[in-house]
Amino acid sequence: MHYFQYQQDELYCEEVPIRDIAEEVGTPFYLYSHRTLKRHFNAFDGAFGKVDHLTCFSVKANSNLAILKIFADLGSGMDVVSGGELYRSLLAGTKPEKIVYSGVGKTLKEIEYALKTDILMFNVESLQELTAINHCAGRFNMKARVSLRINPDIDPKTHPYISTGMKSNKFGIDIKHSFEDYLHAKEMEFIEVVGVDCHIGSQLTEVEPFIDALEKLAGLINQLRGQGFAIKYLDLGGGLGIKYDQESPPHPSEYADAIIKCTSGLESTLIFEPGRVLVGNAGILIAEVLYTKSTELKNFIIVDAGMNDLLRPSLYDSFHEILPINRKNKEEMQADIVGPICESGDFLARERVVPKLEQGDLIAAMSAGAYGFTMSSNYNSRTRPAEILVDGKNYHIIRERETWLDLVRGESIPEFLK
């Protein structure tokens, strides 16, 4: 459920007609609903209300400072995958003791930064990384809290680009060798083992793969406790899916009930790293129709947002519902909704039946709040879009549209070329 609804054929975000925002800030822009963000966080976090847990928003899904601040104020921690995300999270007011750091390629500089800020823990993805963290922590004469990220070899039944917990993926430590690696970790002077972690993939629409992974991890936890490890945290990652089109993912409460049931005897603090489920349906991308044209085979609707603004359709062939901002026109057409980028892979939707659209019409690509702006680029030297947050009757620019000057910032022509 979200707050993007029609009133007399005009699409609103909460109490603001989207057209009004477009007239002031121009297109394209990302638009987020504060009420939806709050509702989604509370639905997820509240579902685990009965058990000891920490929800850490996955910053890579949407890293705008205002969005992070909303979640931090609701008590969220953050799951970061780079020094830059850690920097943002702290700037938005997240408590360091609520930050977990995942990712296969943490650099020394990033490890040092995370140690200095004293985050809750590193989710470690290889023995070499563990050695690097031990070494860094030694230089600071402190102990680094770590969980090992386990690759449980579970098929999450999602798009191959976003499945992360199978043997063939680069993520985590093979569950078969993980016990040995824990024993290595125990020997390291500046490492404190505090937990077990996994993240098996994204946009999961069933509960079973989560439970399968959980059962494998529970076995490992028991084995580790038998060896005297104090496993305080069980981090189950993110990955809960959302409805883009016809999917019917479990509601957070259904997901939570299943997990709570399987973890009742474990007595660990549960950590979750939801991204998409919190922000995906809380954001949309607004664009204007620049031109329409028809070939023998197809109708094309050319809009002013492209794959540089919203990459998901091109990258994963993913579905975003396309809605007209004004739906008065009841006539329909089938068309490809494409962007201005010089690539045939530049589309928001293909062979889609939409209300008849004309030059100057505004459209919304729905469910674009996760992996939307954060995956945007300047390809074709296009400025990245503005981001707007609606709060009831008001809206706020939370990121200015980039300018051409922003595009060349940091570039220079060396003396010998002048």
Ligand SMILES: *Cc1c(COP(=O)(O)O)cnc(C)c1O
């Ligand atoms: C991307 C990612 C998440 C968030 O995934 P969603 O599918 O958006 O919930 C959580 N944890 C890790 C380690 C990730 O890489």
